[in-house]
Amino acid sequence: DVKVTQSSRYLVKRTGEKVFLECVQDMDHENMFWYRQDPGLGLRLIYFSYDVKMKEKGDIPEGYSVSREKKERFSLILESASTNQTSMYLCASRGTSGRPRGNEQFFGPGTRLTVL
Amino acid sequence: EDQVTQSPEALRLQEGESSSLNCSYTVSGLRGLFWYRQDPGKGPEFLFTLYSAGEEKEKERLKATLTKKESFLHITAPKPEDSATYLCAVQAASNFGNEKLTFGTGTRLTIIP
Numbered sequence: 001d002v003k004v005t006q007s008s009r010y011l012v013k014r015t016g017e018k019v020f021l022e023c024v025q026d027m028d029h030e031n032m033f034w035y036r037q038d039p040g041l042g043l044r045l046i047y048f049s050y051d052v053k054m055k056e057k058g059d060i061p062e063g064y065s066v067s068r069e070k071k072e073r074f075s076l077i078l079e080s081a082s083t084n085q086t087s088m089y090l091c092a093s094r095g096t097s098g099r100p101r102g103n104e105q106f107f108g109p110g111t112r113l114t115v116l
Numbered sequence: 117e118d119q120v121t122q123s124p125e126a127l128r129l130q131e132g133e134s135s136s137l138n139c140s141y142t143v144s145g146l147r148g149l150f151w152y153r154q155d156p157g158k159g160p161e162f163l164f165t166l167y168s169a170g171e172e173k174e175k176e177r178l179k180a181t182l183t184k185k186e187s188f189l190h191i192t193a194p195k196p197e198d199s200a201t202y203l204c205a206v207q208a209a210s211n212f213g214n215e216k217l218t219f220g221t222g223t224r225l226t227i228i229p
Contacts, residue, residue, distance in 0.1 A: 042219040043203070058216065103207055104150055
């Protein structure tokens with residue numbers, strides 16, 4: 001089974017702090033993703049990475065950056081946390097696309113971040 | 117712009133009462149449609165992938181179907197443990213190499229014993 005782990009389940013930070021969210025997958029997947037999930041808005045893609053040191057902006061990259069130095073690890077960085085970044089953050093990974101293996105993404109347990 | 121609309125927003129069923137959840141989508145060529153289950157405070161758990169109209173997938177009490185405009189998740193004789201939020205997502209063919217999924221906001225299903 002694919003396992004995606006996230007460094008923290010719950011995190012409380014203060015406005016202006018630099019925040020690091022870590023994600024690790026154990027299936028040698030090329031692709032990794034960061035989403036945020038808010039009530040009524042669903043999951044929205046922040047950034048994704050299709051290879052080590054490669055990154056692409058998603059729909060809402062403003063206020064975030066990412067780092068992928070190793071294939072199994074994908075970090076989300078909030079340079080200066082703000083209250084509107086309070087949310088559930090979800091990491092996902094996916095292997096090489098192509099049927100019949102499928103394109104499904106596998107998610108971690110999530111980090112609920114509160115910015116005060 | 118790709119869009120996914122799920123209905124109803126919430127559904128309460130008695131144990132054993134079968135029903136269906138709907139996922140309507142608009143994409144510029146469908147590469148794949150995905151169903152996930154999400155329990156409160158947890159990450160989504162993958163259920164099914166559907167690729168083309170007419171395709172069906174089954175897993176225990178769940179069955180997913182796909183047409184050119186929508187997908188249904190049929191739940192047969194549900195049990196309380198089927199209570200969760202069910203999410204639908206699509207990947208457009210134009211996003212090949214982009215890997216982006218567009219998610220709906222989900223249907224919150226409650227099964228009453």
